[in-house]
Amino acid sequence: MTTVTKTRRRTLMQRREERAAWSFLAPWMIGMLAITIGPMIASLYFSFTDYNLLSPPEWIGLQNYADMLTDTRLHQSLVVTFTYVFLGVPLLLVVALALAVLLNRGLRGLSFYRSVFYLPSLLGGSVAVGILWRQLFGEEGLVNQFLAVFGIDGPAWIADPDTALSTLIALHVWTFGSSMVIFLAGLRQIPEEYYEAAAIDGAGRWRQFWSITMPLLTPIIFFNLVLQIINTFQSFTQAFVVSGGTGGPVDSTLFYTLYLYQRAFGRLDMGYASAMAWLLVAIIAIFTAINFLFSKRWVHYGDE
Numbered sequence: 001m002t003t004v005t006k007t008r009r010r011t012l013m014q015r016r017e018e019r020a021a022w023s024f025l026a027p028w029m030i031g032m033l034a035i036t037i038g039p040m041i042a043s044l045y046f047s048f049t050d051y052n053l054l055s056p057p058e059w060i061g062l063q064n065y066a067d068m069l070t071d072t073r074l075h076q077s078l079v080v081t082f083t084y085v086f087l088g089v090p091l092l093l094v095v096a097l098a099l100a101v102l103l104n105r106g107l108r109g110l111s112f113y114r115s116v117f118y119l120p121s122l123l124g125g126s127v128a129v130g131i132l133w134r135q136l137f138g139e140e141g142l143v144n145q146f147l148a149v150f151g152i153d154g155p156a157w158i159a160d161p162d163t164a165l166s167t168l169i170a171l172h173v174w175t176f177g178s179s180m181v182i183f184l185a186g187l188r189q190i191p192e193e194y195y196e197a198a199a200i201d202g203a204g205r206w207r208q209f210w211s212i213t214m215p216l217l218t219p220i221i222f223f224n225l226v227l228q229i230i231n232t233f234q235s236f237t238q239a240f241v242v243s244g245g246t247g248g249p250v251d252s253t254l255f256y257t258l259y260l261y262q263r264a265f266g267r268l269d270m271g272y273a274s275a276m277a278w279l280l281v282a283i284i285a286i287f288t289a290i291n292f293l294f295s296k297r298w299v300h301y302g303d304e
Contacts, residue, residue, distance in 0.1 A: 043098060047275035052268040064275035074276070076251045077259040081233065081272060084255065088172040091219065096176040101213070114181065121177035129171070130241025137167045158242060161252035168238050168253055171241045179224045186220035187213070189197065192256035218299045226291050233284050256280060 047064055049057035068074055103113055120129075136142050137157035144154035157163045190213065199206045238256040239247070247262075248256030260280070264273035 040255050042287070043274040043277055046271050047278050049271045051271040051274075053266065053270055055103070057271065060271070064272045065279075067272065067277065068275065072253065073083055073251065073259060074256075077247075077256045078256045080252065081256040083165060084169060084172070084235065085232045086227060088169045089232055091169070091173045091293050092228060093179060094223055095173055095273055096179035096224070097183050097221075099176070100180045100187055101209070103180075104187040107238050114184065115295070118177035118181055120175045127237060131239055133167065133171050133238070134242055159249055161249040164243070164248045164252045168242060170219055170230065170239050171242075178230065183217070183220055186217050190216050193217075215300050222299045226288060229287055229291070230284055233280065233287075253276050 001193035046057060048059060048061055050060050050063075051057035099117060103117075134141075138144075139159065141157075143157065147154040155163055157167050179263075194212050195208055198212060203211065234257060235255060239253050239255040240261070241256045242248075243253045243258075245258070245262075247258060256276070257280070260273050260276045263269045263276065
């Protein structure tokens with residue numbers, strides 16, 4: 001067999017492999033274009049138009065973005081959402097890390113506890129859990145019934161603007177399972193020799209935690225932080241179900257995504273809703289970029 005023939009056969013095999021690879025990638029590529037990139041480009045165009053689904057879009061330039069500056073409900077939704085993110089994410093990470101450290105000590109039935117703690121992450125964004133949360137924190141819900149045993153007259157948690165958002169933050173913190181599992185996996189990767197050496201030097205558990213566990217776990221903390229911020233900014237189901245889609249008393253639980261939904265499907269103001277969606281993309285991108293920028297100061301990797 002000549003060298004030219006071998007080269008031709010090798011080229012034909014490479015082409016077949018490339019065609020096979022593209023065949024496997026085609027469904028994903030089609031889905032990416034049709035479900036993600038296509039709608040994103042369309043929404044970017046609609047954000048510069050006056051569009052209500054019933055008539056052709058009318059180009060109005062930056063008017064939708066200018067209207068945001070004077071939209072008081074949008075400003076309220078931003079305040080509510082930022083409060084939800086700034087309180088809910090740190091609390092969730094603290095609870096997840098604390099339980100991961102506890103489970104990492106080798107408890108009996110670890111697989112069972114891990115599954116039980118992970119379950120709320122699967123159910124936290126569901127309609128059923130939202131309804132359950134309304135029953136728990138209703139004026140005559142289980143929380144107030146429990147407080148009544150001690151002679152405490154609990155408020156109408158969901159109907160009170162001072163406590164309505166707190167109930168949703170509590171629901172968010174309750175879904176710590178996925179972050180906990182990731183933390184637990186990170187803890188299992190820390191060599192036990194580090195702790196043994198520290199114990200020989202006289203370091204207690206608290207000192208070992210701050211000098212060994214936390215520095216080596218910073219990449220996992222950073223990963224969970226970025227992931228949770230992105231997901232929390234997009235929270236919708238909890239506020240929609242618990243508040244009945246209204247935004248709660250005095251808009252105290254008017255999440256940004258909920259207000260976007262109201263403008264898009266309540267008032268059919270698709271142009272303005274598209275502009276809101278792109279503002280949310282910008283906000284998430286800014287927070288993600290800030291996290292990556294400051295991560296150089298506190299995230300420590302194994303090769304450093």
